[in-house]
Amino acid sequence: MLAPRSLRLASRVLFPAGAVAGLALAAVALQAIFGSPASRVLPLGLPDLPFHARIDALSAFFLLLLGAVAAGISTFASGYLRAGEGQPPGLQCLCYHAFLASMAAVLVADDAYFFMVAWETMALSSFFLVTSDHRHAEIRRAGYLYLLIAHLGAISILLCFGALQAGTGDYTFDAMRRIEQPAGWATVAFLLALAGFGAKAGIVPLHVWLPEAHPAAPSPVSALMSAVMLKTAVYGMLRVTLDLIGLPLWWWGVIALAAGLVSALFGIVFAAVQTDMKRLLAYSSIENIGLIMSGFGLTLLFRGFSMGTLAALALTATLYHCLNHAFFKSLLFLSAGSVLHATRERSLDRLGGLIQRMPWVAWCALVGTVAIAGLPPLNGFVSEWLLLQAFLFTPGLPHAYMNMLVPVAAAAIALAAALSGYVMVKFYGVVFLGQPREARLSETHDAGPWERTGLLWLAAGCVALGLAPVTVISLLDPITRSATGYGIGSHAGSWLFLAPIEPQRASYSPLLFFIVATLLVVVTWLSVRIFYHGRVRRAGPWDCGFPYLDSRMQDTAEGFGQPVRHVFEPFFRITLETPLPLDSRPRYRELVEDRLWYWLYLPVARAVERVTALVTVLQRGRISVYLMYSFATLLLLLLFVR
């Protein structure tokens, strides 16, 4: 098992086994959501702090998410793996399943030690996966940055657990739940948790590793990281604030909401200007995590003002979006992976027109695009709809100032959702539609059978989550009930209509909506087919009569991002190289960078560098100076002793 060279064993046996295990996990989790929390003490761990494992509604939901998505990704991975890339397949397979196991362990951990062990094993195994093709320098750099920020995040999480145990020395979560932390320590714990889990989730100031690490990893791994690993950070956040701290303060919600909104806008604006397929999807993960964090902020806000039902609604929206994002983001990452595998090309400027050669991947990607853009029949829309409904109820807050701020927040969320539509049209249009921008794209082949099943499983997930929201909400009900004391599952309307509070207020029925829409489309198609003849003739494109059309006349990815660069100019750090008018070889180059890199990360690195320079003065090599140190220490201590 350690490092089997044979590719066949890994991809034909182990990955499908992983997929089946994922399904089994999902089934167990589904059943555990409704059961009462079961906890057990494992023989492993420290002598006086053995591993405690506990599955309650919250962890069962995330286990369900992990199992369902991992099933799809593992089936895809069994067809995706090819020898000769990066490490031997056996090692990759081992790390992959260690990654899955550690994520499951994070979700069931019930004491600080087990949680930290699982948390960093997850980071470590994903690091080895990210740097599986470690011959390129930038992949190594991405891996290093990823593990460094993950480790710093883990440090702040450890400090947060330190603050949570408030001096009792007992690090099991049950103890933390029982003791009533003083407000000061609780705030310190919340802020540390926000920093620690935010670093892993990719909240804006700490997001720099995400667009580097995800593209570097092989596609199934980046799908798994984007879909599930970010959610373990959200799970951690929920576990600490709603479960361990008890009653959160309302202004924590404002901080989380602000962080979420900034991440959402920042992520999507940067996604719009990317020219690398997987970096674009990574930035859009930052946007979706921003939406989830703003939903979480809203939950805290309502919980702070003890408005139970509204907190339940906001929490349902947050969890629903976690599930949706897991499905459609992994679908998009996997389709990008198939494109990458077929064409060996990741930059958008050298793709195009793949819908002819890869219809299966194209249509699954279309489902993903419509879902992520938050458009009605599919699942993206449902969670956005719930989130916007939650925002609409905020004017009921007792705090006057809050009532003003939250509509602005709703506007930002709407803008982010619209922008995600823009980004996804760019992604889909440039990759799949239009003319192929490279000659060799013509002999690409479609995805293999395994990969197709993976993609179809995830696409079906997106459609099902879109069309049956009421059943899913009833699934989320035990969680919201345990976290906020209220649940909206009971009166979320009949199986057909989703009406979270009451029907007059707002109701939406995706199934009816979908049926009527398809009915109308079929009627128009039939009426056109019956009444008028169907003569079709193939000819060259019209293009206003311009004969010499070639593939370079299409819009490139950078061109498509130009309006966003123009509108959101202050977000970026743009360095422009425009050619002189008389330049013999004019070269136009525009480099778009992240300002935060220069404001936060480089100053910290320089500070460490300065301190190091200061400290190395101690070791200048002269033996008499060393003797002087020892002499001085002796004299100092002797003086100090008397």
Add this chain to the structure above:
Amino acid sequence: MLQHFGPQVINLLAAVLLLLAFAMLSQRRILSLINLFAAQGFVLFLSTALVAALTDQKHLYVSAAVTLVLKVTLLPWILHRLIRRLNVKWDVETLINIPTTMLVGILLVILAFNLAAPISQLAGTVTRSTLGIALASMLLSFMMMITRSKAVPQVIGFLSMENGLFFAATAAVYGMPMVVELGVALDVLVAALILGVFIFEIRERFDTLDTRHLEKLKEH
């Protein structure tokens, strides 16, 4: 008569020891430095023998004999042979000039005394007042190692520090148990041999004994 004069003679010997330490601190020439070291060894032998006589401790005689053999004859002979083989006659370069070292030396002596004061009141031994001097001579030889840049003076500084420790042992507690005394003596001998080997190696590799050339291993 022995009981009466004994303590004064020991104090006298302690004073001579301190004087020798100062002399070594201010010495410029290697050969005289080695002779001073031998003298220090001899004084140490005398004091140990005297203490042994005063308190008729059998093992102190043995330790006095060892000191005589080791510190007065063997080590100085080794050092002389070393100097002759390396035909090194140059004077001892110091990092800071002699007057300032002397000043610092005096400060060290004062410090050593008021540090040793509480201990010596408690000491039941007849030679308790010499503890301060022993500590002072140890600190002075430590100081000598720091201020000398050549390898040989550093070695001599290290060995004179061992002498100071032995004198402290006899002054405070009538010498350590036998097995410890022998062990320490053995260690000092082996240390001297190894240092000799090293000095040859350094001389051969660096063709100078100035430790200022031994500074490549550092943080850039």
Add this chain to the structure above:
Amino acid sequence: MPIELFALLLSPLAGGAVLALIGHRPRAAEVNAVFSSLTFAAAAVLVARVIESGPLVALGEQLFVDSLNVFLVALTAFVAMTTSFFSRPYMRIEREHRRVTGPGMRLYHSMYQLFSFTMLLVLTTNNLGVMWVAMEAATLTTVLLVALYRTHASLEAAWKYFILCGVGIAQALFGTILVYFAAEKVLGPGTGSLLWTHLDAVKTELQPTVMSIAFVFLLVGYGTKVGLVPLHNWLPDAHAEGPTPISAVLSGLLLNVALYALIRCKVITDGALERPFASALLMGFGLISVVVAAFFLSRQRDVKRMFAYSSIEHMGLITFAFGMGGPVASFAGLLHMTVHSLTKSAIFFTAGHAAQQTGTQLMENIRGLAQVNPTAGWGLMLGTVAILGMPPFGVFASEFLILTTTIAVQPWAAPVLLLSLGVSFAAIFGKVQPLVFGEPTAARLPHPPALVPVFTHLALVLMLGLFIPPSLADWYRQAARLIG
């Protein structure tokens, strides 16, 4: 005198003598390994006896073994054995590259055995004076080994190592004299008043001011050997310039032994003084060591020198833990000692092998180890990840315990410790990653390296991280109670 204790001390001594005669012959490495394994066997039997029948005193109270030093004896013997296995192919390759001559090999093997004898003597002796003599002898034996290659750098390193440690150890002798002086007041003259068991029994009646001054001298003395920061300057040079097995043993074992001696003195001093003067000093020095060593790391260009600084940092952490005192902190300190020795020696094995393959210790020209020799490459990567305190490995377990007690006892120290651990993570991982991954520059070696020890060590550390067997846990708790 129980037979295994006798065998434990005799076999390395005999080994030293035998190898002094036949050290240069090709079969000498195997003999060295045999003797080390014999010592380890004796240590194992001794452990078994001490666990079920409690502490034992031998040779007229000169030797004393309780649960604290028997654990260190076992650890020392085990790592000495695995290092001897590793050094067999390593030294043969060194000899073929003509970096070591015939007599050099003889010196190496005999000194190796004498060195383990001195360490075991320090651990098992009951007499503080003999402990000092053995510690001084340990320095002497390793000084020649550090200068084995006779290069400029190794000579300079050996010279500094000898002078600084010599001076340091001299202070310790003065401290021992003062302890004897204080003990004589209570227990009367003779060897009785230097025996640790007697001192331990009577430590509350010792004179406080004398003991505090004695502890200062002992701290400066043995602290130099442990490598606490203001006194650490010799450590990076000595550990980087010597042959790899010696660096591994120095970094892994000698530091622990020095700290053990310091703890023995701390127990006595804390007994004598009411206020926790000794613990406060240990905590202070430990914290300074962790912080300062962490910032040394990012400027390093030599792989063994970098890991030497990492040893300073970890020894600082262990001293801080023992300084805090209390059952959990001492337990964590002992656990950290074990996992640090195992991981650091494993890292030195792989780093040494990598240096041998590429012919240099500068990290810039070692690349792509995982391509050329996957076991060594992954060994180094896993070792580095373990030493940096990434969870599945035991180092995280002890760091977790240390940090949680720090939060409870000294909350202000926790962020300082964590930040310096973070800085050291950034520095070391940033430098090791290009070593293991990337385009290979290393050449293959004639003899395959003995990397079995590396993976046995890492497996042990992984086991300690996930599951500490109950018997081992009680053993550590007994030892922790002794430290108090």
Add this chain to the structure above:
Amino acid sequence: MSAAGIAAQFTELALAVLLAPLLTGWVNQCRAWLQNKSAPGILQPYRVLAKLFQKEVILAHNASSLFRSAPYLIFGSLALSAAIVPTLGTDLPLNEAADAIALVGLLALARLFIALAGMDVGTAFGTLGARREMMVGFLAEPALLMVFFTASLISHSTSLSTIVETIAHRELVIYPSMAFAGVAFVMVSLAENARIPIDNPATHLELTMIHEAMVLEYSGRHLALIEWAASLKLFVYMCIGLALFFPFGIAGGGDWLGLVLALPALAAKLAVGGAALALIEMLSAKMRIFRAPEFLGTAFLLAVLAMLVHVMLEG
């Protein structure tokens, strides 16, 4: 879900689909009069549709199946949006199925498909048009959503029927927030329907066109469906405007008489609306494409301001 409701639903749908080209014709008629030109007659759009349905469809070689199915999807979704908006009666069966946010989502779906279809053939104009359409989209959609939010804040519900009922049957109250929302809505509908300030529907001038550029490659029955969908979109926007700001005359729940009366009221309102649209187009000139974001930015700002005004004043 009364019988009257179902009847109202079907008549609404049929009405929207059939009358949409008439509305476009009427708007062109008014524009011509204002420019004192003689217009080609109010039924001209129907003749154009009839002609196009007879013509043969010419497809580019690399046009994919998405290109061929896009017109039907666009037409179907816009027809559904027309069915959702309460123009005649408020007791519509589809009301529980989709509310204001779903309507905005549906319009965004239509925009997505038309942009993708534009990019499918891979001509310069197609991608250019798609980029500009999506730029307009990502600024107009949130503005439209904010307009709906203002209305739903007032009526405490996002379902369209409830909004219409609260605004229509309550006593006449001047809502300053609705005033802001109205201005914002007009600006957004101008942008969305490719009217003068953002895009000129009449010309095919390569550099300025947004909507026309995307549908350049369509021909025959596909082009007919796209044109019909465009006029249907204008009709839907008009109805939304009327429903939000002038809902008087829309029948309440279940009374047939109200339904019958609502028809002429709707026709009159649409006529006035069409004329107003033509007037606005005459008074303003086409903006440079890079000024479009500022135009839509102000619309978005006004919409958010409307919400703030509502919270502060009427909160």
